[in-house]
Amino acid sequence: MKLIISSAKLAIISLCTISLLSFNCKGTSNNNNTSKPAAAKPAAKPSFAKFLSKQQFNDLFPQRDKFYTYEAFIKAVDELANISVKVTRRSLSIYQLIRTDKRAGKATVVRQDVDWNEAWAKVKPDSSYIIDYANFCTEKDAITNKRELAAFFAHIAHETRHGMNGEYKDGLMLLHEDNTTLNYFGDSDEYPPFKGQKYYGRGPMQISYNGNYGYASDCIFGDEKVLLNNPGLVETDPVVAFKTAVYFWMTPQTHKPSAHDVMIGKWQPTAADKAKGRVPGFGMTVNIVNGELECNKGDNMYSMKDRIGFYQFFLTKLGVTDPNCACSCGKMEPYKN
Numbered sequence: 001m002k003l004i005i006s007s008a009k010l011a012i013i014s015l016c017t018i019s020l021l022s023f024n025c026k027g028t029s030n031n032n033n034t035s036k037p038a039a040a041k042p043a044a045k046p047s048f049a050k051f052l053s054k055q056q057f058n059d060l061f062p063q064r065d066k067f068y069t070y071e072a073f074i075k076a077v078d079e080l081a082n083i084s085v086k087v088t089r090r091s092l093s094i095y096q097l098i099r100t101d102k103r104a105g106k107a108t109v110v111r112q113d114v115d116w117n118e119a120w121a122k123v124k125p126d127s128s129y130i131i132d133y134a135n136f137c138t139e140k141d142a143i144t145n146k147r148e149l150a151a152f153f154a155h156i157a158h159e160t161r162h163g164m165n166g167e168y169k170d171g172l173m174l175l176h177e178d179n180t181t182l183n184y185f186g187d188s189d190e191y192p193p194f195k196g197q198k199y200y201g202r203g204p205m206q207i208s209y210n211g212n213y214g215y216a217s218d219c220i221f222g223d224e225k226v227l228l229n230n231p232g233l234v235e236t237d238p239v240v241a242f243k244t245a246v247y248f249w250m251t252p253q254t255h256k257p258s259a260h261d262v263m264i265g266k267w268q269p270t271a272a273d274k275a276k277g278r279v280p281g282f283g284m285t286v287n288i289v290n291g292e293l294e295c296n297k298g299d300n301m302y303s304m305k306d307r308i309g310f311y312q313f314f315l316t317k318l319g320v321t322d323p324n325c326a327c328s329c330g331k332m333e334p335y336k337n
Contacts, residue, residue, distance in 0.1 A: 045134050048077040051145070060153060060317055063163065064172035067238050068204070076242035081134035085219050088128040089254075090121045095190075099222050102134075110218045111190065131219070131250050131258075140264045146320045148263040151285055152249055154310035155259075156204035158303070165306075168313035175235045177201035177208075186211045194229045202234035203241035205248045216247050255335050259285040276333035281326025282311050291334030299330040 057070040086098040086107075097111040115121050137149040157171025164170065177200055184199040191214025193199065201208040207216060210228060217227035220243050227233060233240045252258040257267035262284045269278050277296075278284060286304055287295045294304040308327045315322055 045081050047074060049074050060314060061172045062169045065175060067175055068172040069238055072238035073242050076239045077136060077246060080243055080246055084130055084132040086128060086130045088126050090126055091124040094121045097218055099219065108222055110222050129252060133246060133250055136246055136250055143320050144264055146318045147322055150311055150314035150318055151263050151282055153314045154307050155289055156245055157310045158307045159206050160204055168310050177206055184208045191215060191224055191228060197231055199231050204245035207234060207244045207248065216244050219247055256288050259288050277331045279326045283326050283329035283332060286329045287332050287334060291329060295329035295332045295334045297330060299328050301330060304329060
């Protein structure tokens with residue numbers, strides 16, 4: 001998997017099967033958890049169990065490891081639905097993150113880079129967006145939502161598979177990548193590694209590198225230290241594991257849209273995107289997740305084809321089709337570092 005907000009100063013790094021972005025913002029963090037007033041509490045959203053039953057989940061992942069339970073998945077989605085994050089960027093590499101806990105009705109600045117209020121940064125146009133985790137596979141009509149869920153499941157199944165080629169019943173089996181000896185330390189002022197910890201790929205989306213653990217922790221917990229100090233939570237707490245996968249799916253990167261926005265049709269390619277073969281569809285999510293290794297390599301690239309196979313398998317299981325799917329990224333130019 002790959003991960004999230006990058007900039008001219010942020011280094012893109014390859015994961016085990018996905019490449020994640022490692023944050024390298026200039027300066028040190030001014031993370032004092034400053035609270036700001038938020039809007040009135042919204043009405044509670046129905047549990048995701050309304051959209052996916054335990055029987056369906058077990059049928060989709062019949063060989064899953066006992067770690068990945070239906071209850072953990074539903075709890076992860078339901079709890080994250082109470083969180084939204086406003087991301088604002090100045091001068092490419094200066095960030096502010098405001099995390100809103102809808103249950104408490106409170107917004108908190110969980111990250112504000114040291115140069116945020118510098119005059120040279122303030123004169124630059126802001127770019128901002130809001131990540132509302134409540135929209136995971138529920139934002140559009142029933143068919144679109146099921147296609148999105150099939151796409152999400154396809155990626156986490158491929159990332160964690162441990163079985164026979166051509167079979168699509170072996171997803172959600174691996175808790176972490178096979179090689180846990182590699183050094184996954186990225187240069188990050190905001191999210192420095194904690195002494196003695198390793199940041200190899202873990203969980204359904206195989207999140208890796210200290211920058212990604214820290215950013216995910218800010219969004220999920222409102223405190224970067226939770227996962228920076230204890231990255232092992234992603235392979236010992238199934239709810240946390242699923243939360244990191246949903247977080248990755250919903251969060252845009254600096255130069256890339258979120259996979260969520262692609263699957264619901266919100267993202268539309270620019271002229272530059274079109275010139276590089278990027279079009280809406282499942283193939284674009286492959287480009288987001290692991291384009292550097294799997295895209296623009298023709299239609300017979302094994303890993304890409306495996307993701308497509310899982311997508312088609314899950315579409316059938318969920319009772320929908322995607323007849324106009326641009327499923328391949330074989331002629332799509334991946335994003336550059």
